[in-house]
Amino acid sequence: xxxxxxxxxxxxxxxxxxxxxxxxxxxxxxxxxxxxxxxxxxxxxxxxxxxxxxxxxxxxxxxxxxxxxxxxxxxxxxxxxxxxxxxxxxxxxxxxxxxxxxxxxxxxxxxxxxxxxxxxxxxxxxxxxxxxxxxxxxxxxxxxxxxxxxxxxxxxxxxxxxxxxxxxxxxxxxxxxxxxxxxxxxxxxx
Numbered sequence: 353x354x355x356x357x358x359x360x361x362x363x364x365x366x367x368x369x370x371x372x373x374x375x376x377x378x379x380x381x382x383x384x385x386x387x388x389x390x391x392x393x394x395x396x397x398x399x400x401x402x403x404x405x406x407x408x409x410x411x412x413x414x415x416x417x418x419x420x421x422x423x424x425x426x427x428x429x430x431x432x433x434x435x436x437x438x439x440x441x442x443x444x445x446x447x448x449x450x451x452x453x454x455x456x457x458x459x460x461x462x463x464x465x466x467x468x469x470x471x472x473x474x475x476x477x478x479x480x481x482x483x484x485x486x487x488x489x490x491x492x493x494x495x496x497x498x499x500x501x502x503x504x505x506x507x508x509x510x511x512x513x514x515x516x517x518x519x520x521x522x523x524x525x526x527x528x529x530x531x532x533x534x535x536x537x538x539x540x541x542x
Contacts, residue, residue, distance in 0.1 A: 384462045385410035395420050395428050398461040399435035410434070410461045418443050424453045434461035436476035439504075444483035449490040449514070458498030458520070469498065474522060479504025485526065490514035496521060501536075511540040 358366040389396055389409035396413040397420045403412035407420055407428075414420040417437050424431060429452055437443065456466065457475025477499055479485035485504030488494060489512040497519045501507040507526035510516045516539070527535030 383411070385413075387411070388462050388464055390430065390432055390464065390466075393428055393430055395423055395431045397431065397433045397435070398459075401461075410463075413461070418445075418447070421447045421449075421455065424449055424451060424455075426451050430454045430456065432459050432463070433457040433475045433498075434459040436478065438478040439480050439483045439485065441483075444479075444487075446487040446489050446509075446511070448512075449488060449494055450492060452492045452494070452514075453490070454495040454497065456495075456497045457500075474498055474500035474520075476500045476502065477504075478502055479507075479526065481505075484509045488512075488516070490516065493517070495519065500524065502526065506538050507536045509538045509540075513541050 353369065353371045355367065355369045385398065392408070395407040396410050397407065397417050398410055398413035399415055401411070401413035401415050405414060406412045407414045407423065417433055420431055431453070433456065458473040459469050463469050475498060477485045479502070481503050483504060484506045485501045485508065486496065486499070487509045490510070491512050492514045494514055495517045496508065498521070500522045502524040504526045505528050507523040508518065518537070523536035
């Protein structure tokens, strides 16, 4: 369906809506992410997504991982991430999570379930040798799953009273030079 709106100052908008079907035999190529996603309880993040930006599906995914993390709620307790992120001064910092949450990476951006995610696939969070790669303050249980966490002054820092479960993650080349303690993870609270 195509909707075109022509408008000009002082004139009434002209609206034209046209619906048509193109048979696949004529070479119509649909993007693989079209109609895919984990349902209403999932916030989808896919770099390069060009849909509505609601996070409701892979087509309409958010393009910014850090902004999407702030949207975790009781109604949307999961975040699925397809892509990688290199931190900068604008994106580094602690993410506060007040509800139970699962933050999962390693998706290709076409899955409908976690089981469809490729084995041993990770989304990368790169601290750029300047920032803690993943800093979470959680007051409720949180799961971090499917990430390659690298080049952070620390890999993952967790604070707050909520428990954390870290699964299917790789910690690589984290820690400031000369520092040995808590290179991969620093856990405070529960």
